[in-house]
Amino acid sequence: MNENIEKKLLTKRFGLIDPMSIEDYLASGGYSALRKAVSTTPETIVEEMKASGLRGRGGAAFPVGVKMEMVQKAEADIKYLVCNADEGEPGNFKDRYLMENDPHQIIEGMVISAYAVGASKGYIFIRGEYARPIYMMDSAIKAAQEKGFLGKNILGTGLDFDIELYTGAGSYVCGEEFALMLCIEGNPARSTFKPPFPTNEGLYGKPTQINNVESFANIPHIIEMGAKEFSKIGTKHSKGTKLVSLSGNVRKKGLFEVPFGVHLWEIVENLGRGVMGSIKMVQVGGASGPCLPPNLLGMKLDYKDFAENDMSLGSGAVIVIDTKNDILDIVRNTLEFFRHESCGKCTPCREGIVHLLVLLDRFILGEAEKKDLELLKSLIQTIELTSICGLGQAAPTALKTTLRYFPEVYAAGIRKNHTRAI
Amino acid sequence: METVKIKINNKEVEVEKGTLILDAAKSIGVSIPTLCYHPDQEIKANCRVCAVEVEGMKNLQTACSTQAAEGMVIKTNSAKVREARKVNIELLLANHNMSCTTCIRNGNCELQKIAAELGIRESRFDNIMVLQDKDESSPSLVRNQNKCIKCGRCIQVCTNVQGLAILDYAGRGHTSEVKPAYGMYLNDVRCAACGQCSTVCPVAAITEKEDIERVWEAINDPDKHVVVQTAPAVRVSIGEEFGMEPGSIVTGKLVAALRALGFDAVFDTDFTADLTIMEEGHELLRRIKKGGVLPMLTSCSPGWINYIEQYYPELLPHVSTCKSPQQMFGALAKGYYPEKIGKEAEDIFSVSIMPCTAKKYEAQRSEMKHDKKHYDVDAVLTTRELARMLKQAGIAFDQLEEEEYDDPFGISTGAAVIFGATGGVMEAALRTVYEVVTGETLENINFTDVRGLEGIKEAAVDLAGQQVKVMVAHSLSKAKQVMEMIKSGKASDYAFIEIMCCPGGCIGGGGQPYGATNALRQQRIDGTYRADEALAIRKSHENPAIKKLYGEFLIEPLGEKSHHLLHTHYTNRKRSH
Numbered sequence: 001m002n003e004n005i006e007k008k009l010l011t012k013r014f015g016l017i018d019p020m021s022i023e024d025y026l027a028s029g030g031y032s033a034l035r036k037a038v039s040t041t042p043e044t045i046v047e048e049m050k051a052s053g054l055r056g057r058g059g060a061a062f063p064v065g066v067k068m069e070m071v072q073k074a075e076a077d078i079k080y081l082v083c084n085a086d087e088g089e090p091g092n093f094k095d096r097y098l099m100e101n102d103p104h105q106i107i108e109g110m111v112i113s114a115y116a117v118g119a120s121k122g123y124i125f126i127r128g129e130y131a132r133p134i135y136m137m138d139s140a141i142k143a144a145q146e147k148g149f150l151g152k153n154i155l156g157t158g159l160d161f162d163i164e165l166y167t168g169a170g171s172y173v174c175g176e177e178f179a180l181m182l183c184i185e186g187n188p189a190r191s192t193f194k195p196p197f198p199t200n201e202g203l204y205g206k207p208t209q210i211n212n213v214e215s216f217a218n219i220p221h222i223i224e225m226g227a228k229e230f231s232k233i234g235t236k237h238s239k240g241t242k243l244v245s246l247s248g249n250v251r252k253k254g255l256f257e258v259p260f261g262v263h264l265w266e267i268v269e270n271l272g273r274g275v276m277g278s279i280k281m282v283q284v285g286g287a288s289g290p291c292l293p294p295n296l297l298g299m300k301l302d303y304k305d306f307a308e309n310d311m312s313l314g315s316g317a318v319i320v321i322d323t324k325n326d327i328l329d330i331v332r333n334t335l336e337f338f339r340h341e342s343c344g345k346c347t348p349c350r351e352g353i354v355h356l357l358v359l360l361d362r363f364i365l366g367e368a369e370k371k372d373l374e375l376l377k378s379l380i381q382t383i384e385l386t387s388i389c390g391l392g393q394a395a396p397t398a399l400k401t402t403l404r405y406f407p408e409v410y411a412a413g414i415r416k417n418h419t420r421a422i
Numbered sequence: 423m424e425t426v427k428i429k430i431n432n433k434e435v436e437v438e439k440g441t442l443i444l445d446a447a448k449s450i451g452v453s454i455p456t457l458c459y460h461p462d463q464e465i466k467a468n469c470r471v472c473a474v475e476v477e478g479m480k481n482l483q484t485a486c487s488t489q490a491a492e493g494m495v496i497k498t499n500s501a502k503v504r505e506a507r508k509v510n511i512e513l514l515l516a517n518h519n520m521s522c523t524t525c526i527r528n529g530n531c532e533l534q535k536i537a538a539e540l541g542i543r544e545s546r547f548d549n550i551m552v553l554q555d556k557d558e559s560s561p562s563l564v565r566n567q568n569k570c571i572k573c574g575r576c577i578q579v580c581t582n583v584q585g586l587a588i589l590d591y592a593g594r595g596h597t598s599e600v601k602p603a604y605g606m607y608l609n610d611v612r613c614a615a616c617g618q619c620s621t622v623c624p625v626a627a628i629t630e631k632e633d634i635e636r637v638w639e640a641i642n643d644p645d646k647h648v649v650v651q652t653a654p655a656v657r658v659s660i661g662e663e664f665g666m667e668p669g670s671i672v673t674g675k676l677v678a679a680l681r682a683l684g685f686d687a688v689f690d691t692d693f694t695a696d697l698t699i700m701e702e703g704h705e706l707l708r709r710i711k712k713g714g715v716l717p718m719l720t721s722c723s724p725g726w727i728n729y730i731e732q733y734y735p736e737l738l739p740h741v742s743t744c745k746s747p748q749q750m751f752g753a754l755a756k757g758y759y760p761e762k763i764g765k766e767a768e769d770i771f772s773v774s775i776m777p778c779t780a781k782k783y784e785a786q787r788s789e790m791k792h793d794k795k796h797y798d799v800d801a802v803l804t805t806r807e808l809a810r811m812l813k814q815a816g817i818a819f820d821q822l823e824e825e826e827y828d829d830p831f832g833i834s835t836g837a838a839v840i841f842g843a844t845g846g847v848m849e850a851a852l853r854t855v856y857e858v859v860t861g862e863t864l865e866n867i868n869f870t871d872v873r874g875l876e877g878i879k880e881a882a883v884d885l886a887g888q889q890v891k892v893m894v895a896h897s898l899s900k901a902k903q904v905m906e907m908i909k910s911g912k913a914s915d916y917a918f919i920e921i922m923c924c925p926g927g928c929i930g931g932g933g934q935p936y937g938a939t940n941a942l943r944q945q946r947i948d949g950t951y952r953a954d955e956a957l958a959i960r961k962s963h964e965n966p967a968i969k970k971l972y973g974e975f976l977i978e979p980l981g982e983k984s985h986h987l988l989h990t991h992y993t994n995r996k997r998s999h
Contacts, residue, residue, distance in 0.1 A: 171594070188591065193467035193487040344572065344591065344598030346468045348506075351513035354596045355547045375546050382509035385482045385502065386470040393481065 005270050007233060007259040009241045010217045014101040019136060022143040025104040031149055033220035037112045038157045045116040046072055049219070051227035053239035058084055058175075058212030059285065059315045060390070061303055064219075067209060070199035071117040074207035081114050081122035081161075082203060082210040085137075086180060088127055088172040089286035090337060091317035094243035095213040097255045099126070099133035102217070103140035107163065109219035111149060114161040117209050122163040125180050128170045138165055172341035176389045177202075177210045179343065190343045191389035212315070214243055234260035237304040242313075244301075248282075248320035249275045258301065265297040267318055280323045281405070285314020287334045288394035290401040291327075311401070327409050328364050331398050335360065338395035349392030352383040356396060363413030370414060377403070428494040443474060443485040447498055454498055455507065455536045457514075457624055458573035459486040461939050464582070466574050470510050471536065474498045482506055508540050516547035517596075518625075519568035525626050530936055532624035533571060559609035561786050562631055562779040562932075563617055570600055570627035576619035583925055585899030586729075588613045600627070612732040612997065614898060616725035616923045617779030617804075617932020630779045630933055633801045634811050640771040640800070641684040648771045649759070650680050651691040651751045651831070655777040655842030655928035656805050658949035662935040663809035664819040668942050669949030671956070674824020680775075681825060682817050690827045691774065692834030694750040695841045695850070697971070698722060699962035701988055702744045702847075703855045704979035706918055710890075715739045717893070717908065717916040720847050722746040724784035725923030725932070727992065729898050734905045735994035743989040747841065748774050748781055749790050751831065752798025753987040758975055762830065767792055773801045775808050777842070777931030780923065789990050804933025833967040836953070836960030843950045844896035844927035845872035845879060848920040852883055852892070853961045860886045867960055873951070875926055875940060878903065891915055896922040896930075 008014075017024035025031070037045055050065030071079060083106065087095040098106060110122050124141075126134050141163050144150045152160050168174040171189050179189040181203045202208025218240060222230045231239045238260035247253045250272030258267065264282060268274065281291045290311040292299070299305050306313045321330060339353045359376045362368035380396040380403075387393045403410055424439040430447050437446045447454050457469040465487045473482035477495035482503060490496075497503060514533060522528055557565040574591070577600060581587040588611055592599050602611045619628045640646045661670035680688045706718050721727060721742040730737060745753065755772040774781065784790065785799040792798050803811065812819055826832065837853050840846030849869040856864045871881035872892070877900040882891050893916050895904045901921045907913040924930045926943035929950060959965060976983045 173594075188594075190591075193465070193484060195488075339596060342595035344594045344596065347470050347510045347513055347571075350572070350596055350598065351517055352509075354550065355513065355516065358548055358550065378505055378509055381502075382506040386473045386484075386506050386510060387481075388467065388470070 005258055005262050005266050006256055007241050008257055009221050009233070010098065010105065010214065010243065011101070011255070011257045013105075014097070017102070019101050019103055020139055022104060022140070022147055025102070029224070030104050031108055033223040034108050034111055034149065035155060037223050038115055038155055038159065042072060042116045042118065045112065045223065048227045049116070049222065052222045052230045054215065054218055054222060054230075055238070055303065056211055057214035057218070057242070057315065059089075059312065061313065064211060064215050067199060067211070068113065068117050071119070071207045071209045074200055076207050078121065078206050079117060079119040080203040080206055080208040081110055081117070081119040082177075082181065082184070082208055083110055083122065083124040083213055083216055084175060084177065084180060084210055085124055085126040085130070085133070085213045086168050086175040087130070087213070088175045089288065089315055089317065091245060091247055091283070091286040091319045092315050093245045094255055094316060096130055096133055097243070098213050098217050099130070099137050103137050104144065105217050105220050106137075106213055107140055107144050107149065109216035110163060111154065111161055112219050112223060113209055113211075113216065115157070115159050119209060120160050122161060123166050123184055123203070124163060125166045125168060125174065125184060127174070128168045134165065134167055141165065171343075173343045173389070173391050176391055178389065181208065181210070190345045191391065192345075193388055235300065235302050235304075238302045242301055242316050244271070245317045246272050246320070247317070249322040249324075250320045251276070260301055262301050263297065264292070264299050264301065264318070267301070268297065268320055272320060275320060275322045277322045277324060279320060280325060280327065281321050281402070283319040283321065283398065284317070285312065286317040286319070287337055288390075288397055289314040289317065291398050291405065292401070293405040296405075327402050327406055328360065328413070331402055332357065332360055332364065334398040335395070338391065342391065342395075346386075346388040346392060348383045349387045349395065352379055352392075353395055355379060356383070356399060360399065363410055366413050367415055368413045373410065373414065426490055426492040426494075428490045428492070428496060430496045431498055437490050441490050443483070443488050443490055443496060444472060446490045447485065447496075452498055454485045455539060456486055457532060457536065457571065458575065460575050460578070460622060463575060463578045466578070469514075469571070469573055471507055473503060473506055473510075475500045475503050504540075508542060511537055511540055511542060512545045512547055514571050515542070515545040516549050517551050518571065519551055519553070519566070520545075520549065525569070526629050526632065527626040531626065557607050558631070559607035560613065560615060560631065560783070561609075562615035562782040563608060563620060563628060564631050565601070565608055565628050566626055567599060567601070569625045571625055572598060572600060573624060574600070575622040575624065576600065576628055579618045579622050583897050583899060584614065584616060584618055585902050586612070586614065589619060614725045614728040614732070614923060615780040615783045616898070618924060619932075620779060621932055621934060621936060621938055630804045630806065631782060632807055633782070633803055634807055634814075636801050637773055637803060637811070640773070643771075645769065646771045647686045647763070647765055647769050648684070648773060649687045649689060649755050650685040650773045650775060651689045651694070651748065651755075652676055652680070652775045653691045653748065653777055653842070653928065654695060654839050654846075654950070655931060655934070655946070656775050656808070658842065658929060658946045658953065659777065659934050660805050660809055661820070662937075663806070666820055667945075669945035671949050671953045672819075673953070674826070675819060675822045677827055678822040678825040679812055679817050679819055682822070683811065683815055685773070687828045689751065689831035690834050691747045691751055692838035692841070693831040693965075693967060694747040694754065695838035696835055696962035696965045696968050697750050697988065698744055698747050699837060699850050699854050700968060700972075700979045701984055702742050703851050703858060703962075705742055705744065706851065706855060707859065708980065710917060717913055717919045718742055720920045722841065722847060723780075723921065723923045723928070724778065725780035726898070726901060726921045728780060728783065729901060729923065730905070731992055731995040733902070733996070734909075735996045737905060737908055738992045738994065740908065741992060743991065745790075745988055745990045746784065748776060748802075749784065749798060749990070750988050752785070752790065753792065754831065756792035756796060756798050757987050759830075768796055771800050772798065773803065774799050775803050775805065777805050777928045777934045778924075779804060779932040781933070805935060806933060809935070830967060830971070833965060835962055835965050836955065836957040837962045839953045839957065840950055842928045843873070843947045844922050845869075845874070845894045845920065846927060846950070848872045848881075848892055848894050848918065850962060851918065854963045856883065856885060857961065857963065864961075872920075873947070875944060875947070890917045892917060893919045895919070896927050897925045898923055
């Protein structure tokens with residue numbers, strides 16, 4: 001039980017270096033992956049990334065190497081790189097830790113990517129509430145520019161690449177890639193339909209590699225250790241490590257880095273030192289993630305395991321909820337969040353989430369009818385199937401999974417007689 | 423042509439690569455409902471009503487935004503699709519003022535139509551609409567937030583076609599709205615009142631301000647002599663309201679219908695369109711001869727006048743001082759006609775039937791009053807309103823026998839008819855100006871260079887050895903381009919520029935029947951030129967009634983009476999918002 005299940009890769013410098021000092025970073029082997037990268041060809045890097053099996057850490061889990069290859073092959077006068085640091089998912093704080101503790105590995109990952117895909121301009125989009133990461137990334141960018149890791153003719157290779165910081169104003173939907181890019185362009189943050197995908201028509205209509213902070217932070221390590229070594233970490237279907245933001249009713253909350261394949265119960269019991277009472281459910285991935293009952297904690301932190309249960313791993317938040325909490329109360333809180341954050345573009349998300357709340361309240365008040373349950377399920381399905389972006393598609397997840405695993409809670413909200421009191 | 427093979431509802435179909443699922447389905451007779459989609463606009467894909475099932479894809483795909491790809495297997499009517507469509511429509515209805523029976527769009531509302539098609543018998547969701555006040559500040563338009571379904575069509579037409587961006591999304595999520603910046607009233611922002619928003623709105627969130635009741639009142643008042651004028655563009659569009667082919671020329675039926683409604687005299691705005699050509703043509707010649715401000719800009723489109731007064735007031739000296747044909751008619755109806763029939767001006771109630779919402783604004787401008795008391799035009803009805811009025815009166819428009827306009831404002835020429843299409847005023851003016859200047863008969867009177875839907879058109883005419891360059895623009899985004907040309911001196915060698923506020927000219931006006939697309943506008947334009955060719959007289963200065971009017975009353979173009987009745991002035995209405 002007390003065996004250490006952590007595996008420190010992205011967090012290996014945490015606490016050991018002064019994050020504000022580029023010298024510290026260099027002294028601990030920093031920017032050597034970049035030197036190694038620019039000594040090979042962009043194609044080699046893309047191949048290496050594909051071989052590593054790294055999948056996007058923002059939640060959608062798209063293979064990073066494949067994305068890079070698409071941008072690399074897209075023809076355009078200019079290509080962009082965007083680092084999505086708009087970490088707005090409740091329960092997630094991994095990107096904040098990365099930016100606050102080791103900002104240069106993110107920059108290094110971006111420069112390697114820029115070299116591989118041929119991008120000349122990069123943006124780091126940080127949510128407005130992250131005052132400290134904004135300050136630290138800004139300082140790190142300046143230091144990297146001074147040392148010649150950003151700017152013209154990087155390391156004498158002829159590579160021109162620079163990074164600009166862009167901060168949001170606190171809108172959750174900015175984490176959605178199209179809304180984020182529209183926001184950088186100066187437009188209101190609203191999602192749009194796909195395809196076209198960012199790899200062909202992204203920022204300013206140009207090919208764009210947009211990835212999460214954690215994805216970029218992985219890149220120097222993959223180049224450093226080689227895809228073969230990297231892919232030894234984790235499981236057959238999920239390579240590398242995962243940063244886990246552990247919160248809720250566990251004794252020890254915080255950020256942990258674990259290899260893929262650890263069991264959820266291990267995260268709760270080993271890293272979190274368990275709960276005081278008993279576990280009611282664990283929400284994985286953040287507010288948009290599924291709520292799992294205790295008997296499913298045998299599931300592994302593995303893309304395949306989750307997909308087989310019709311769920312997604314999300315960005316790796318683990319929120320532990322004990323029996324002192326009311327399930328419907330938590331679901332209501334989650335939905336209230338999405339109602340507030342919906343951008344308002346598409347019908348199902350704009351209008352639908354409000355009615356999820358209206359219907360849920362009937363169950364909370366014990367005034368629901370049987371047909372409300374059917375309507376609720378139909379509405380969940382419509383929102384999932386027809387919302388224009390991930391925000392809407394994932395908004396009913398907590399509701400849907402609690403309906404699946406805790407049907408008795410909802411059944412208790414249905415009136416015994418058939419007519420509703422007026 | 424590269425093609426792809428796809429399967430829609432188990433039927434194989436081969437379509438050009440890049441074809442939208444929506445169009446591919448249409449090609450085999452499968453209609454997919456849409457709300458935010460508009461064939462002339464950018465894809466929005468926000469109503470999600472056109473969602474279809476594509477095999478191998480987890481979520482439903484919107485047919486309006488997804489291109490057919492090789493091997494796609496599509497289902498447009500599966501249980502999943504039907505339920506999702508229904509739920510999305512029900513969600514819209516739950517935040518919509520469902521007062522359908524008393525709604526101005528009752529019978530031609532796109533939301534209502536889809537709800538009917540989907541067989542929605544009740545909205546399973548509670549109606550949670552928060553009732554808001556209507557914006558009735560504009561004399562032309564009414565904005566009803568309680569009906570808005572946030573499809574964004576009005577935003578696109580206002581921003582992309584007219585270049586104004588008066589309307590946009592505000593707020594987010596469930597409380598997002600479509601409205602002018604800072605929630606201001608329509609009349610307090612720099613809206614041109616063109617009404618293009620009202621023609622693309624699928625519901626009744628923005629509509630013309632109805633004046634039907636005032637007209638009924640006047641008709642039923644035995645002390646009023648009610649005269650009516652019909653704009654050129656109405657005769658090629660109102661047939662659409664009664665199931666006739668777009669572009670059908672229904673002039674005679676229109677006259678008969680108005681008479682059947684009870685108007686005392688039915689006149690033609692085309693008559694004053696000819697008069698406009700006489701005045702405006704001579705004004706142009708005078709400006710050329712006497713070194714006046716050139717290029718001269720046309721003044722017959724009130725939306726365009728609203729635009730230049732609010733956005734480019736420094737260029738107002740370029741605008742012809744001629745009143746629009748509607749207002750010339752109004753001035754004659756109150757300042758010449760009463761004496762002819764032995765009545766007083768205040769006994770006359772003058773109504774105009776216009777393809778336009780900005781005409782409502784124009785009619786109530788303070789300059790447009792007879793003797794500072796009575797408006798020259800008392801009520802303006804759009805084409806759509808007239809159609810409604812005819813339906814109220816139970817008049818079977820398509821079955822009417824054709825009738826002739828009344829004297830003395832009933833005779834007109836082909837030059838006047840084409841006022842309704844972009845380039846028409848220019849062509850009409852050239853037909854007259856050429857003959858006035860050269861004294862010769864114009865051989866080919868068809869100036870085809872200035873016709874058609876291209877945004878900015880040019881032509882050069884040889885006037886007795888002098889090359890005169892002219893330009894034609896329609897829609898306000900194109901007007902803006904022309905204004906910038908003038909400001910930067912790039913238009914200094916042009917003598918005359920026609921500007922129409924609406925795309926396609928008045929036939930594409932904001933008061934025209936619903937459903938206008940570029941293809942349909944072209945049909946109306948074709949109708950317009952067919953009407954021109956069918957007329958015996960096709961040059962304004964050859965109109966015998968015009969000659970008579972000058973002979974017995976006006977004396978000469980730009981004369982004292984004309985100055986008083988037919989010309990106007992403009993106001994700098996620029997403001998910061």
